[in-house]
Amino acid sequence: MKVAGNKCKLVVAKGENHGFFNGTFIRKKNDAKYYEESMYQTDVFLKKLGFSNGEPTAKKRVIRVACVGDSNTARKYPELLQEALGNRFVVTNNGKGAATIIDGTLFPYMKTEEHKKAIASNPNAVIIMLGTNDANPKWWNNERKTPFEGTAAEEFREGYEKLINTYKNLSTDPDIYICNPIPVFVKNPAQLGRKSNLENKISPIILELAKKHKLKVIDLYKTLASREDLTLEGLHYKNEGYQLMASAIKKVLKKKYN
Numbered sequence: 001m002k003v004a005g006n007k008c009k010l011v012v013a014k015g016e017n018h019g020f021f022n023g024t025f026i027r028k029k030n031d032a033k034y035y036e037e038s039m040y041q042t043d044v045f046l047k048k049l050g051f052s053n054g055e056p057t058a059k060k061r062v063i064r065v066a067c068v069g070d071s072n073t074a075r076k077y078p079e080l081l082q083e084a085l086g087n088r089f090v091v092t093n094n095g096k097g098a099a100t101i102i103d104g105t106l107f108p109y110m111k112t113e114e115h116k117k118a119i120a121s122n123p124n125a126v127i128i129m130l131g132t133n134d135a136n137p138k139w140w141n142n143e144r145k146t147p148f149e150g151t152a153a154e155e156f157r158e159g160y161e162k163l164i165n166t167y168k169n170l171s172t173d174p175d176i177y178i179c180n181p182i183p184v185f186v187k188n189p190a191q192l193g194r195k196s197n198l199e200n201k202i203s204p205i206i207l208e209l210a211k212k213h214k215l216k217v218i219d220l221y222k223t224l225a226s227r228e229d230l231t232l233e234g235l236h237y238k239n240e241g242y243q244l245m246a247s248a249i250k251k252v253l254k255k256k257y258n
Contacts, residue, residue, distance in 0.1 A: 104146030
């Protein structure tokens with residue numbers, strides 16, 4: 001096209017299949033999210049060439065949201081968030097059960113396939129909800145097998161900041177949202193320290209890092225602080241609990257990408 005003297009612009013939709021931009025009028029099973037984005041890009045291009053006037057009437061783009069977390073992410077809320085946000089958003093569930101920030105545990109998050117998938121999704125927004133499993137006394141009280149020379153708190157702070165910077169450095173320059181970890185209501189004597197560690201040690205570190213990096217905090221702890229009735233065993237939640245999480249996150253994203 002350029003050799004022929006024509007103006008040409010390539011807009012890439014990484015990872016999508018042939019015909020991804022076709023709307024429901026082409027195939028009923030399709031939706032409008034990529035069609036809208038394609039029409040927006042087309043409108044902008046034609047306006048630059050002088051073939052159209054005014055502002056584009058189609059949506060500007062698809063917003064890709066990567067949900068990063070442990071089992072309470074993996075279980076449900078990203079799917080509910082997708083339903084609530086609608087077709088303009090593409091929400092990916094990158095949760096991993098038993099995931100931690102600190103190393104030497106069952107699943108340090110930055111070593112998981114879910115972390116790789118979150119990066120590969122080319123997110124415009126990243127929702128981070130980790131820390132609950134780090135609060136487990138088994139790991140927090142230095143029983144973890146890690147080469148890190150320092151306390152669990154020091155390792156958690158360093159690891160969480162590394163995770164933040166990993167997403168900040170992506171080419172999509174995503175907006176990063178930090179979730180204050182949801183409350184736990186465990187009654188098992190061996191797990192009683194988890195609640196204290198989460199509230200008094202981990203949460204302050206997370207809020208400190210959010211302030212340092214000027215990141216928006218979504219306070220899911222406050223949302224669910226009095227809702228022990230929505231938990232299964234004090235640690236994981238029923239569907240209504242995940243719905244409340246999705247609603248709180250939706251409110252923030254809709255305000256940003258209205």
